[in-house]
Amino acid sequence: MRPNHALARRRLAIFRANRRGYFSAWILLITVLLSLFAELICNNRPLLVKYEGHYFVPVLVSYPETTFGGVFDAEADYHDPTVAAALNGEGNWAIFPPIKFDYQYIDTRLSHPAPSPPDGEHLLGTDDRGRDVLARLIYGFRLSVVFGVTLAIFGSILGIVLGSIQGYMGGKFDLICQRFIEIWSAQNDLYLLIILSSIFDPSVGLIFLLLSLFGWMGLAAYVRAEFLRARQYEYVQSAIAMGSSRIRVIVTHVLPNTLTPVITFFPFRIADGIMGLTALDFLSLGVPPPTPSLGELLSQGKGNLTSWWIIVSVFTVIILLITMLNFIGEAVQKAMDPKAVA
Numbered sequence: 001m002r003p004n005h006a007l008a009r010r011r012l013a014i015f016r017a018n019r020r021g022y023f024s025a026w027i028l029l030i031t032v033l034l035s036l037f038a039e040l041i042c043n044n045r046p047l048l049v050k051y052e053g054h055y056f057v058p059v060l061v062s063y064p065e066t067t068f069g070g071v072f073d074a075e076a077d078y079h080d081p082t083v084a085a086a087l088n089g090e091g092n093w094a095i096f097p098p099i100k101f102d103y104q105y106i107d108t109r110l111s112h113p114a115p116s117p118p119d120g121e122h123l124l125g126t127d128d129r130g131r132d133v134l135a136r137l138i139y140g141f142r143l144s145v146v147f148g149v150t151l152a153i154f155g156s157i158l159g160i161v162l163g164s165i166q167g168y169m170g171g172k173f174d175l176i177c178q179r180f181i182e183i184w185s186a187q188n189d190l191y192l193l194i195i196l197s198s199i200f201d202p203s204v205g206l207i208f209l210l211l212s213l214f215g216w217m218g219l220a221a222y223v224r225a226e227f228l229r230a231r232q233y234e235y236v237q238s239a240i241a242m243g244s245s246r247i248r249v250i251v252t253h254v255l256p257n258t259l260t261p262v263i264t265f266f267p268f269r270i271a272d273g274i275m276g277l278t279a280l281d282f283l284s285l286g287v288p289p290p291t292p293s294l295g296e297l298l299s300q301g302k303g304n305l306t307s308w309w310i311i312v313s314v315f316t317v318i319i320l321l322i323t324m325l326n327f328i329g330e331a332v333q334k335a336m337d338p339k340a341v342a
Helices: 004-019 019-035 080-088 133-169 171-185 189-199 205-215 219-229 234-241 246-260 260-282 294-303 308-336
Strands: 047-053 052-058 092-094
Touching: 004 019, 004 308, 019 133, 019 294, 019 308, 047 080, 080 246, 133 171, 133 205, 133 219, 133 246, 133 260, 133 294, 133 308, 171 219, 189 205, 205 219, 205 260, 219 246, 219 260, 246 260, 260 294, 260 308
Parallel strands: none
Antiparallel strands: 047 052, 047 092
């Protein structure tokens, strides 16, 4: 067995031995995969309709109300009593997702004023606009996880590239970069977001750009320190003496031995990205409405304290999500510890 394969197997065995981290990884993976198909789980459009001998796929195609015997050319509202009666006629049927509402559908036929408590139609109730809380949680969970993972990947790449160049070059270049990082890290990202929000319309892209500009510095410091140490090793000096290019030395000889902090901190970077987006949405500086957001639901829960189902549900999702990421991070730390695999 090759040494690298043996080391990988040993690390995987240590990760599996950490039961809470291992099971947290599986639970998170399954929930994320399910959330990627949120349109098939939570949607106010049927998955498949048979009407007068013809089949329709409303989940993929928008049909006007006239298609199902209505009088308006606007998109059909499948919860409207007229359309629902037509779809339930003889020989006609409609297959709905498990949750018959998406994140932006406003239910105007509630039995209680919005926000309405949980019932048979809305398992976790509705928010103050009559939208299904469970649907917004599922869509908001997907947005938060995808945002956190993407931000962690982009920030890791940026931190690795800048930290490796800075650490390998050293000297005046390293000194100038350090002074720039000190000045840049002193800036307040919240103030910058307020300024940018007053100039541009708030969006996921704007938040991603701002958090990316500040999220790479911590990792770059770790990579820089590893490169400053690794470039003095004999095998690195031998590669340089043999005429290897700087890029080859960095990519082939130094970088693989400095990825431990990158892998170790990756789950925590995902958690930081999720909490950053949630905090900005809570302060109404994040994604624009009606984009589903955990932070926006959290803000609604604060504004409607008597509607306990909102704050309890979103708080539970956030706590469980961050806890699982922390458990995974702890398991990865133990698996990547050189003393544990020695």
